[in-house]
Amino acid sequence: MKFHPISILRATGILDGISLLVLLCIAMPLKYIADYPMAVTIVGAVHGGIFIAYLLSILYVQLRVQWNAGLSIVAILVAFIPAGNFVFDYFLKKRKASYTIKPFCKSWIVYMIVFFTFIDLFTQLPIMSTFATSVGASAMIAGFVVGIYSLTNTFGNVLSGIFTDRYGAFRLLVLGLITTSISLLLYNVVDNPTTLIAVRFIHGFLGGLIVPAAFTLLANTTKEEKQGSQSAVTGSFVGVAAIVGPAYSGIMASRTSAPFVFTTVAAAGIVLAIVTVLFLKMSAAHMQKEVQEREAFHFNKGIVQAYAGAFFLMFSQGALAYLLPLHVENLGHSSRLSGTLMSMFGIVAVLIFVLPTNRLFDKIPPIYNLVAGLACMGASQLLIGQMRGAAALYGVLALYGVGFAFLFPAINTLLVRSTTAGIRGKAYGYFYAFFSLGVVVGSSGLGILPFSLIGSFTFTGVLLIVLSAIVFISALRTKFSSKTLKSA
Structure with a gap:
């Protein structure tokens, strides 16, 4: 018996809502009133696992039902509101019959890859400097640790753009997802500032491989008259990552550790890499067409x-x-x-x-x-x-x-x-290099x-x-x- 995607979403949503209430109403009072911190540790870990399952069910609904992207974003946001999941469940129960199962829409996999990339970025923001000091870095080195990611990200962006035009976006997406996930797991072996700097260098560079390839693929598969609204949808996933990422990492790191946060993000990246290979794989003819359309880049x-x-x-x-x-x-x-x-x-x-x-x-x-x-x-x-x-x-x-x-x-x-399609990968590579440079200049240059x-x-x-x-x-x-x- 096959379960409707909405039924799976409702089940994981209810579990997520219950675990959040247990965390807030039982585990937190036990920690701060009864002096029993283990309650938050256990319930927090369970809630984190359920929340990841809930996010995956939202992805599954988006791929199979293909409802408005705004509903996926609402589904994510209600998970941070006590009892929000239950209100959203009532909405889903009333409208389930109107949602029919459709073939996979490959664009939504690319949207989720964009979401993963920016979740990877935004989960670092609240915890990286404190993680650096926890392994012995000085305040100056901690600042360098934070900034080196964006710096090496720039080189990854440029290289991704060049290789996207040469080998096609699909190969770069799979490579970027796998290698970025591996680099995230490396934080588990960090025990001194030197190792942390090396990991940050690798992580920033490999993380830069994904975004130019993802945006190039979306641009090449979207009609010209819809490019503006398509970019807005992509921007919404970036925006949600900016909202969810810092909150998730801040909460989870305080209850577990920074490496644990990066491990959960790595797990999501590996799952997404498998999904990409299974459902986004392009024909050899299409990938060959991407390569054949290469041309010289001119400003x-x-x-x-x-x-x-x-x-x-x-x-x-x-x-x-x-x-x-x-x-x-x-x-x-x-x-x-x-x-x-x-x-x-x-x-x-x-x-x-x-x-x-x-x-x-x-x-x-x-x-x-x-x-x-x-x-x-x-x-x-x-x-x-x-x-x-x-x-x-x-x-x-x-x-x-x-x-x-x-x-x-x-x-x-x-x-x-x-x-044109023949230079778009390179164009997006330079584009996101300017993104990364802008962050570095804006955050560091003003201080000078x-x-x-x-x-x-x-x-x-x-x-x-x-x-x-x-x-x-x-x-x-x-x-x-x-x-x-x-x-x-």
Whole structure:
């Protein structure tokens, strides 16, 4: 007897909801009231295992039922709300009959690969510096340990782009998933700063192999008129990873260890590699076609605009990650506020990605979405430095989320429309290299400049707004010139 995918999701969802309530209502009081910490250790491990099964069931539903991506994202988010799974189960029970089983949609496997890559990135953020100090690293070495991942990721991105055009995206995805999972397991043997630096170097480089290949495959299998909304869907998985990753690693590392967190991510990567081989495998003829379509790579205006947008998007992200916690601390707020503020921008961006607003990305030319995104993010950076209250900061970070939501699909669409299939892998390799460099410059470069904390926010905001104005004026000139040529 075959079980309907929705039935599997409902069963794992109920188990996840129950285990969360047991953790919060029984295990936590036993730890803090009855001084019995083992209760949290045991129940936390059980809940973590059930949560992974729940995530896999969401993936299975997405592949077989192919419902709106927003429902998969809602299914993930409710798992973090006490009793949220039960409310969502009621919704699924009423609508189960309307969901028919369909053939596997290969695009969703690629979306999950993107999700895995960014979960891998975001789970590191709350725990890597403390893990480094726990094995004997100084504060300076801990900072180097955090940054070296993005640096070596850049080289992995470029190499992935070159090899994607040469050997095809499928091979790079399988190679990247397997080797990244192995590199994650290496954290279990780290016991000193030198070994940790070596593992971070390997992990960053191998992790960089996946994203250019994944985005190239999605771009090559999506109709041109749907590139904007497709990029928005991809962005929603990135956004959910940004919300779920830090929360998962922070909670699990506090109850187990950082290497255990990386081991669970590695396990997900290995499962995803198997799924990729079984269901995404392309015919030899298709892979040969990818290789035959190679051509020389040349820069053009659209590519330059996409790369500039990618760099300044992540420059802004790096600046935010560096400056916001310091600003929150100076205002006298709890450090927990920094995390929830980051979640606010991610939630707003995801909502814009998955709601009908994502149709805007197909209707509005990407260059104007790029302008709007840079302007909103710049205005947000300017305002953050002026805000004092928590409510005002939440509002400003929501504005930042709007900017991120418009900028991310815009730069992806610009890149796709400015390239052909024969050079798209290389184009995406350089594209994500600019992503990684933007983070490094934004988080480290601002610390070198002679600005105060507020001055750094102001500098970043003005820079983004000026860039937005330059791009807008350039777009208007191009539009005016084309109209003049047509009338002549």
